Amino acid sequence: MRQPFDALIIGGGHNGLVAAAYLARAGLSVCVVERSEVVGGAAVSEQPWPGWRVSAASYVVSLLHPTIIADLDLPAHGYHAYLKNPSSFTATLDGPSLLLSRDREATEREIAAFSAADVRGYAELEATLCRLAGEISDSLLDEEPRFDRLSTEAQRVFLGSAADFVERYVETPILAAAVATDGIVGTFLGPRDAGTGYVLAHHYAGRALGPQGAWGYVRGGMGSISAALASVARTHGAVLRTAAEVTAITINAEGRACGVVLQDGEEIDAGVVLSNADPVTTFTRLLPPQALEPGFRERVAAWRCESPVMKVNLALGELPRFSCRPYGPDAGHYNATIHIADSIDYIQRAYTEAAAGLPSSEPMLEMFLQTPSDPSLAPPGKHLLSVFAQYYPYARKDGEWTAAARQAAADAILATIGRYAPNVPNAVEAVQIFTPVDLESRFGLPRGHIFHGELLPGQIFEDRFSVRTPVPGLYLCGSGTHPGGCVSGCPGWRGAHAVLKDWALLPRR
Numbered sequence: 001m002r003q004p005f006d007a008l009i010i011g012g013g014h015n016g017l018v019a020a021a022y023l024a025r026a027g028l029s030v031c032v033v034e035r036s037e038v039v040g041g042a043a044v045s046e047q048p049w050p051g052w053r054v055s056a057a058s059y060v061v062s063l064l065h066p067t068i069i070a071d072l073d074l075p076a077h078g079y080h081a082y083l084k085n086p087s088s089f090t091a092t093l094d095g096p097s098l099l100l101s102r103d104r105e106a107t108e109r110e111i112a113a114f115s116a117a118d119v120r121g122y123a124e125l126e127a128t129l130c131r132l133a134g135e136i137s138d139s140l141l142d143e144e145p146r147f148d149r150l151s152t153e154a155q156r157v158f159l160g161s162a163a164d165f166v167e168r169y170v171e172t173p174i175l176a177a178a179v180a181t182d183g184i185v186g187t188f189l190g191p192r193d194a195g196t197g198y199v200l201a202h203h204y205a206g207r208a209l210g211p212q213g214a215w216g217y218v219r220g221g222m223g224s225i226s227a228a229l230a231s232v233a234r235t236h237g238a239v240l241r242t243a244a245e246v247t248a249i250t251i252n253a254e255g256r257a258c259g260v261v262l263q264d265g266e267e268i269d270a271g272v273v274l275s276n277a278d279p280v281t282t283f284t285r286l287l288p289p290q291a292l293e294p295g296f297r298e299r300v301a302a303w304r305c306e307s308p309v310m311k312v313n314l315a316l317g318e319l320p321r322f323s324c325r326p327y328g329p330d331a332g333h334y335n336a337t338i339h340i341a342d343s344i345d346y347i348q349r350a351y352t353e354a355a356a357g358l359p360s361s362e363p364m365l366e367m368f369l370q371t372p373s374d375p376s377l378a379p380p381g382k383h384l385l386s387v388f389a390q391y392y393p394y395a396r397k398d399g400e401w402t403a404a405a406r407q408a409a410a411d412a413i414l415a416t417i418g419r420y421a422p423n424v425p426n427a428v429e430a431v432q433i434f435t436p437v438d439l440e441s442r443f444g445l446p447r448g449h450i451f452h453g454e455l456l457p458g459q460i461f462e463d464r465f466s467v468r469t470p471v472p473g474l475y476l477c478g479s480g481t482h483p484g485g486c487v488s489g490c491p492g493w494r495g496a497h498a499v500l501k502d503w504a505l506l507p508r509r
């Protein structure tokens, strides 16, 4: 006779692991089944080349909830995050570049070189953004998040565009772009489009590093978060199975979810099923159509989920030498997010091409170098440049993402970097490329979408999928539920807590 579990979790992304850790800690027998060879989903460190440890997908942390870090004692399981400071560096081809940091005087000097008025404007912009994003922070673990509980000011800003909000405070194009990029990360819209105000604030909603909205690196790369969560879950007895793809959720005669079927035909029974897979996969691939009302199926079909993202990881023999900033291993700008986009118009232009179905000819790039602050990630003297690029439509108008198209896109990104840091093309020793299609096949991200679906009004708060699904006994615990994407653990926390709350009421096997 098969041994059933109390809870079965489909997917071992970081959210599935958070759910597993909380449920196992509460005394439930838990099994996680993950299709990949490793757990972590898009929060992984891998070794594509000997001597390198690469955060293949996500690379920086901010939203991981302090309650989760403390409850699960993640530092005791190897988690250590440290501040990314300076926070932002925008490289230029000619003219001065811009470096923003937590050193107030240094930042004021940088901004004053462009506009004296913007010194005050930027301070007000940051303070307002942190205040409004704080309202999101306070909702991250809400059982029933509601957009209309936010202040009128927050609602207005979140429904508007990132550009409108930022340009209310600052006039310098390079400064406005440095802030507004957070409004389009992972999003198939331009910064002048309505709703990107919310995406911007979402990226300021984290408190993992302490200060509101601060971002940081994780020692050992993002996989250290998943490794710590897996360790907690295992410590409490959870079983984590990899290379185990779920092909169907089993529904019993009463219409309750009661287990899963794996690709090799194995069946696993469970009292409840939680899905860390995205909503489209969960509701259309894993459930039979008759399990859901037509109205709900229409909602799933209308889910906005189109990735504009390419990720390219470059193993470099030396640090980039930006022609606009002095070179040197101690130069602060190597710790910052390095932006290639010197105005909001630059980003909007890049989007316009993608909206017509073509890769941006001048892409917006966000680049990260963790190796100066954590040399253990690369062989001595070498550096990893993580490049997050937009916009690259999942569905291209000019054809498929063939191997040649993939290489051409990566080459164009490298050429763009080379214009700002001429030594980079010749310093490349190895390349890892993820187009939107690769992000889907490698990480299971639907249509390559890094948040499992857009984080735009209409798909946030109560309009994201609820952790409690229409199928009794089936819960969501991934980014398709509030607060959505990023490495926050909150969907996993919310899924697990809904189960624990309902557990007393649930019929056991």
Ligand SMILES: Cc1cc2nc3c(=O)[nH]c(=O)nc-3n(C[C@H](O)[C@H](O)[C@H](O)COP(=O)(O)OP(=O)(O)OC[C@H]3O[C@@H](n4cnc5c(N)ncnc54)[C@H](O)[C@@H]3O)c2cc1C
Pocket (backbone or CB within 6 Å): 010, 011, 012, 013, 014, 015, 016, 033, 034, 035, 036, 039, 040, 041, 042, 043, 056, 057, 058, 059, 060, 061, 062, 063, 244, 245, 246, 247, 276, 277, 278, 281, 309, 310, 311, 388, 439, 443, 444, 445, 449, 450, 451, 452, 477, 478, 479, 480, 484, 485, 486, 487, 488, 491
């Ligand atoms: C390129 C990139 C850069 C990013 N950068 C950042 C960043 O710097 N900081 C940040 O906070 N966020 C970042 N994000 C977003 C963030 O990584 C994701 O939103 C988050 O990791 C999603 O976590 P999750 O657990 O909800 O889902 P996922 O990580 O997608 O995990 C879902 C898991 O379910 C598994 N699965 C799916 N279907 C099945 C099935 N049928 N059977 C078994 N298993 C299944 C998948 O294999 C996967 O492991 C980035 C994402 C990408 C792709």
